[in-house]
Amino acid sequence: xxxxxxxxxxxxTDANAIKNLTDKSEADRLSQQVNAACKLLTEYNARxxxxxxxxxxxTAMLRDFTHTQLQLLSQAKxxxxxxxxxxxxxxxxxxxxNGS
Numbered sequence: 001x002x003x004x005x006x007x008x009x010x011x012x013t014d015a016n017a018i019k020n021l022t023d024k025s026e027a028d029r030l031s032q033q034v035n036a037a038c039k040l041l042t043e044y045n046a047r048x049x050x051x052x053x054x055x056x057x058x059t060a061m062l063r064d065f066t067h068t069q070l071q072l073l074s075q076a077k078x079x080x081x082x083x084x085x086x087x088x089x090x091x092x093x094x095x096x097x098n099g100s
Contacts, residue, residue, distance in 0.1 A: 001044050005037075012037045
């Protein structure tokens with residue numbers, strides 16, 4: 001679709017082309033081309049708008065996912081710290097019971 005937009009005739013994209021019209025049939029032909037170009041651009045803009053909305057949704061999903069993963073990481077760190085402390089306590093009590 002972008003290629004079709006890029007390949008629109010100069011008469012459609014340049015407002016000065018109106019100055020070159022010599023009769024009504026040329027004006028009608030140009031009018032049809034301009035209307036077709038408007039339809040093409042309207043469709044393209046709608047697709048871009050839909051894509052933008054999709055990207056916003058994906059961004060929100062990724063933000064939520066990242067937040068959840070950070071929470072899970074924090075919880076895992078807490079559990080690891082607790083288990084590390086408990087392990088050291090248990091090792092310390094073994095040393096005391098073996099040494100006495």
